[in-house]
Amino acid sequence: MTTTTGVPARAGTDVRNINVSQCVAESLRLEMERDDRVVVFGEDVGLQGGVFGSTRGLQKAFGRDRVRDTPISEMAFTGAAVGLAMEGYRPVVEIMFVDFIGVCLEQVYNAAAKIRYMTGGRVGMPMVIKTAGGCIGSAAQHSQCLWGTFAHLPGLQVVAPSSPYDSKGLMAAAVRSDDPVVFIEHKGLLLQKAGTFTHGAQVPKESYTVPLGQASVVRPGSDLTLVTISATVGESLHAAEELAGEGVDVEVIDLRSVVPLDLDTVCASVARTGRLLVVDEDYLGFGLSGEVVTGVIERLGTRALSQVARHGTPDVPVPAALSLEQAVVPRRASIAQAVRDMGRAS
Amino acid sequence: MDGPTLVARYTEMVRMRRFEEACLEGVPTREIHGELHTGIGQEAVAAGLIGTLRDDDALVSTHRSHLHALAKGVPARPMLAEIYERATGLCGGHGGHMHLFDLERRFSTTGIVGATLPVALGHAWAAQMEGRDSVAVGVTGDGGANTGGFHESLNMAGAWNLPLVVLIENNEWAISVPFTESTSTATLAERAAAYGAWGKRVDGLDVEAVAEAFAEAVAHARAGNGPAVLEATCYRFRGHFEGDLDLYRPAGEKDRRRQEHDPLPLTRARILERGAATEAQLDAAEAAVTAGIAADLAAVRADPMPDPATARDHVFAKGPSA
Numbered sequence: 256m257t258t259t260t261g262v263p264a265r266a267g268t269d270v271r272n273i274n275v276s277q278c279v280a281e282s283l284r285l286e287m288e289r290d291d292r293v294v295v296f297g298e299d300v301g302l303q304g305g306v307f308g309s310t311r312g313l314q315k316a317f318g319r320d321r322v323r324d325t326p327i328s329e330m331a332f333t334g335a336a337v338g339l340a341m342e343g344y345r346p347v348v349e350i351m352f353v354d355f356i357g358v359c360l361e362q363v364y365n366a367a368a369k370i371r372y373m374t375g376g377r378v379g380m381p382m383v384i385k386t387a388g389g390c391i392g393s394a395a396q397h398s399q400c401l402w403g404t405f406a407h408l409p410g411l412q413v414v415a416p417s418s419p420y421d422s423k424g425l426m427a428a429a430v431r432s433d434d435p436v437v438f439i440e441h442k443g444l445l446l447q448k449a450g451t452f453t454h455g456a457q458v459p460k461e462s463y464t465v466p467l468g469q470a471s472v473v474r475p476g477s478d479l480t481l482v483t484i485s486a487t488v489g490e491s492l493h494a495a496e497e498l499a500g501e502g503v504d505v506e507v508i509d510l511r512s513v514v515p516l517d518l519d520t521v522c523a524s525v526a527r528t529g530r531l532l533v534v535d536e537d538y539l540g541f542g543l544s545g546e547v548v549t550g551v552i553e554r555l556g557t558r559a560l561s562q563v564a565r566h567g568t569p570d571v572p573v574p575a576a577l578s579l580e581q582a583v584v585p586r587r588a589s590i591a592q593a594v595r596d597m598g599r600a601s
Numbered sequence: 602m603d604g605p606t607l608v609a610r611y612t613e614m615v616r617m618r619r620f621e622e623a624c625l626e627g628v629p630t631r632e633i634h635g636e637l638h639t640g641i642g643q644e645a646v647a648a649g650l651i652g653t654l655r656d657d658d659a660l661v662s663t664h665r666s667h668l669h670a671l672a673k674g675v676p677a678r679p680m681l682a683e684i685y686e687r688a689t690g691l692c693g694g695h696g697g698h699m700h701l702f703d704l705e706r707r708f709s710t711t712g713i714v715g716a717t718l719p720v721a722l723g724h725a726w727a728a729q730m731e732g733r734d735s736v737a738v739g740v741t742g743d744g745g746a747n748t749g750g751f752h753e754s755l756n757m758a759g760a761w762n763l764p765l766v767v768l769i770e771n772n773e774w775a776i777s778v779p780f781t782e783s784t785s786t787a788t789l790a791e792r793a794a795a796y797g798a799w800g801k802r803v804d805g806l807d808v809e810a811v812a813e814a815f816a817e818a819v820a821h822a823r824a825g826n827g828p829a830v831l832e833a834t835c836y837r838f839r840g841h842f843e844g845d846l847d848l849y850r851p852a853g854e855k856d857r858r859r860q861e862h863d864p865l866p867l868t869r870a871r872i873l874e875r876g877a878a879t880e881a882q883l884d885a886a887e888a889a890v891t892a893g894i895a896a897d898l899a900a901v902r903a904d905p906m907p908d909p910a911t912a913r914d915h916v917f918a919k920g921p922s923a
Contacts, residue, residue, distance in 0.1 A: 294730075320730050326760060331753035334719020335726055338659070338737070341709065342727035358749075365713050366720065373700040375693030376915035378709075410916055433918040 270456050276309040276445040278419045278458050279385075282426035283310060283347065285462040287317055290345065293430055296323040296332060297349030297385070306351055307387060307445040329359035336382050337366045345381045345430060353388035353401045353439055367435040368410030380410075382436075383429045388415070389441035389486055390536060390584045395572035398580070400485065403535075403542030405437045406513040412467055413513040415439040417488035418455025421511060424465030432467060441486040453492050454509075468515030472524065476506035479562075479594060480524040482547055483534040484510040487585055491534055494591040503594060513543055518550045525551050530562040530601075532593060534585050539567035562601055566593040604652030604816070608878045608886070610808045611868045613651060614644040616890035617668045618865060620677060623898040624667065624684055624698070628843045632685055632902075637698055638665040642838030645864035646770050647672045649811025649833070650738075653819050659707035659724030659737040661717040664699045665770075666710040669740055675703045678897045687904040694907035695915060714775075715748025717741055718767060722754045725763040725822075736764040736822040744775025746789050755828055759796035764822035767798075767830045768815070770805065772837040777849035793830040805833030806864045836862060 273281075287293045295310055301324040304311030314322035325332040329350060336346040350356050356363060367380045390398040405413045414429055414436055416422040422440070429436040449456045454473045473488060474495050483491050488509040495505040506524050510517060525531050531551060533544040544565040552560065566585050574580055585593075605613075621641050627633035640647065647668030654660060654673060662669040670680055675691070683690025684698040691701055699712035707724065711717055721739030728735040741751060746769050758765035769789050773780045786792065793800025799821040803814040811833055818829035836858045840847035847855075872878050878886075 326753070326757055328753035328757055330750040331719045331722055331757045334716065334750065334754070335723035335757075338661070338720040338723020338725075339727055340723075341659075341704065341707070341720075342724060344727065346723075361713055361716055362719060366711065366716065370702070370709075371918070372915045373692060373696040374702045374704075374915075375690075375695040375911075376918075377692065378702055378704055379918060412917070 270449050271458055271460075272448050272450045273419070273458065274446050274448050275419050275422050275440070276305065276307045277311070278423040278449075279309040279426050279440065280304070280311050280313065282423040283313055283430070284316060286427055286430040287313065287321065289462065292343060293345045293347065294321045294323075294339065295347045295349070296325050298325055298327055298351055300324060300349050305349065307440070307442070309385075309440065309445060310349065329355060330362060333359040333362035333384070334366065337362060337370070337380065340380045340382050341378060347383040347385055347430060350384060350386040352397055353386040354396050354399050356384070356386065356401070363437070364408045364411070368408055371434065372410060379433045380435045381433045384435065384437045385440070386438065387440045387442045387445065389443050390573055390580055391443045392577050392580055393442070394575035398573035400439065400537035402437075402439055402484070402513045403537045406543065406546070410435065411514060412436045413439070414467060414511065415441065415485040415513065416511065417444070417485055417509050418452050419449040419458045420455035421465050423458055424463050425467065425511060427462060428464040428467050431464065436467070439485070443486050452489065454488070465511065467512050468517055470511055470517035470520040471509045472506060472520065473509045474505065474507040476504040476528070478504045478528060479530040479532060479597065480506050480508060480521065480528045481532045481534060481594070482508045482510060482521050484513065484543070485536060487534050487536050487590070490585065490587045491590050493587040494594065497587070497591050498594055503598065505594060516546065516550065518547070518554060521547060522551055522554050526555060526559060529560060530597065531560060532564045532566060532597060534590055534593070535565070535567035536585055537568060538570050539565060540570040542567070562597055564593060564597050566590060604812060606877070607809060607868070607872055608883070610648045610651060610812065611872060611883070612886045612890055613671070614648045614808065614865055614868060615887045616894060617644045617647060617671055619891050619894040620667060620671060620681070623681060623894050625843065626898065627685055633698065634686070635697060635699075636664075636842035638842050639839055640665050640668040642859070642863065643770060643772060643805065643835045644668060645808040645868065646805045646811055646833045646835055648808050649815050652812070653816045654738065655735070656706050657733065657735045659721060659735070660740070661721040661724070661738070662708070662710045662740045663717055663742065663745065664710070664712045664714070665742070666701060666740070670701055670703070670708055673706050673708045675701070675706055675708050677894065678900065681897050682901045682904055685901050685904075686906070687901060688907045689901070689904040693911070715741060715745040715750045717745070718754035718765070719750050722758060722763065722765055725758060725765040726761070729761070729763055734823050736766050736819050738766045738768055740768045740770065742775065743769065743771040743773065743780045743784065743789065744778070747783055755796040755798060755830070758828035759798055762825065762827045764825070765828040766818050766822050767828065769830065769832040770835055771832050772835045774837055774841070774850065776841045788832060790830055790832040796828060798827060799829040802832040802834065805835035806862055806867060808864065808868055
């Protein structure tokens with residue numbers, strides 16, 4: 256078992272040009288081979304192999320008992336995962352889009368998240384709620400990230416990978432975790448080929464994990480600490496390249512998980528740069544960005560920071576028209592602009 | 602009929618009543634916080650489960666679960682300790698009266714109305730996958746039967762032929778909303794047909810009728826014939842929770858039900874009528890279980906409170922959360 260060092264792998268001749276959803280499927284296949292208590296179910300995960308292909312081939316490999324298509328009954332099958340966990344299984348439940356979790360939030364935040372606590376540690380809930388989020392022009396009900404929502408609820412680990420390498424390794428760690436994990440893939444990344452990534456592009460064939468709660472410095476820099484997660488990691492790396500040409504050296508940190516939140520890595524960076532920008536594709540208000548900023552200030556004190564800024568999706572539903580979406584969702588151009596604005600203000 | 606004798610069931614009903622009364626004691630003294638829901642008046646339903654369920658069968662119950670737990674064989678002492686929020690409780694005081702778990706006996710509860718059936722479905726699915734002839738019982742009330750999870754779980758159990766037994770305790774009231782005003786059909790049992798399930802309605806004041814119907818429902822599911830729905834009619838003697846003013850039910854009706862439809866005296870009268878036991882024998886049996894619960898309560902009251910230092914424990918598997 257290897258763990259990542261956080262050093263970005265660059266696309267090269269040794270990159271297997273598979274897409275992110277294949278990385279997830281490969282991870283699940285290896286975990287299911289490793290542990291026969293792992294079962295996968297949800298809508299369209301079996302015969303079709305998932306709407307993005309992230310469970311492709313699993314039903315063929317493991318049969319209909321372990322990889323099962325469910326009716327459109329999230330309450331029933333997510334609740335069933337709670338029962339299965341009590342029976343000693345390690346269920347991986349797919350909720351097609353994170354936006355749909357509203358219909359079974361009860362099972363997620365009142366059952367899965369709390370049962371370990373409510374039983375005084377006697378009953379564990381080793382399950383993965385595997386889902387897809389992110390803005391890809393799909394309008395208000397199919398574009399949310401919601402990791403801030405789940406992170407706010409005690410008892411849930413919340414993971415959102417940014418690269419092919421992390422998608423495979425974090426999924427393996429999520430399946431092995433003895434606590435529930437809300438695993439939010441990004442719809443905009445799932446069908447992207449590894450070769451198009453500027454970080455974490457190399458995906459070993461063998462099994463490995465990326466530990467939950469370990470942020471990664473995907474681009475070292477000395478002028479400013481940019482903290483983000485999921486698809487905006489890649490966008491931030493592009494922005495950082497552009498800014499490098501303008502003489503600004505940005506350090507980009509991929510949190511990888513919201514819970515656990517690796518503030519140690521963030522603080523170590525901010526202690527050097529003195530400037531913090533948090534970029535979040537999720538709603539800005541009462542969420543990840545506020546938590547990171549507050550956590551850094553609590554640990555380092557206000558004097559350690561010469562500048563703090565946030566750049567996230569404002570508190571509006573995601574609009575339908577692409578021109579409108581681009582006006583509210585952080586992407587490389589707006590991220591670069593946010594850094595320039597900080598420069599002008601300093 | 603096989604299983605416990607009527608006298609044994611009756612004795613257990615008395616024990617259940619005493620258990621709930623022991624819980625009632627902790628409310629005015631503020632030893633129990635939050636909402637306490639008792640099943641007083643509904644003992645014949647729970648006592649009807651005894652003898653049919655095994656340790657490998659799952660039972661997922663509601664906010665009004667104490668009697669089901671006793672019927673499943675969950676020991677009274679640690680359960681009472683949990684309800685009294687003590688360190689010695691089933692969950693070390695982290696759960697409380699609505700969140701009782703006994704993994705060994707596959708017993709769990711939820712405080713969320715309607716949330717039992719999906720969890721029971723998971724237990725039923727596990728049994729099917731493992732080729733075990735275990736069943737999973739999900740308890741709900743007439744109120745919970747109107748939640749979406751009821752439909753989803755029963756449909757899935759029907760579609761997948763899972764050994765799910767849905768026990769509906771129809772006590773006619775979802776807090777203050779009567780069954781007749783909230784439900785589209787005359788009975789809930791008739792919904793079974795929509796899911797290809799076995800369905801029956803039974804008089805929940807008649808412990809023998811419940812036992813027989815429940816055994817039938819479980820046998821149906823155990824034999825691999827898919828889900829079963831058993832609706833037991835009953836009446837909640839007290840308010841929805843302790844402290845509920847319960848002004849929505851006519852006082853005269855409540856009094857009449859408590860006097861004329863109390864399952865305990867009804868069952869006792871039946872035993873004497875049959876000559877299955879004497880007054881003296883029943884008095885002795887009642888005294889024994891009454892003393893047992895009193896001893897449990899005294900012991901629980903001497904138990905330590907949870908250590909405040911553990912308040913942040915158990916959020917995750919590894920150490921305190923914050």
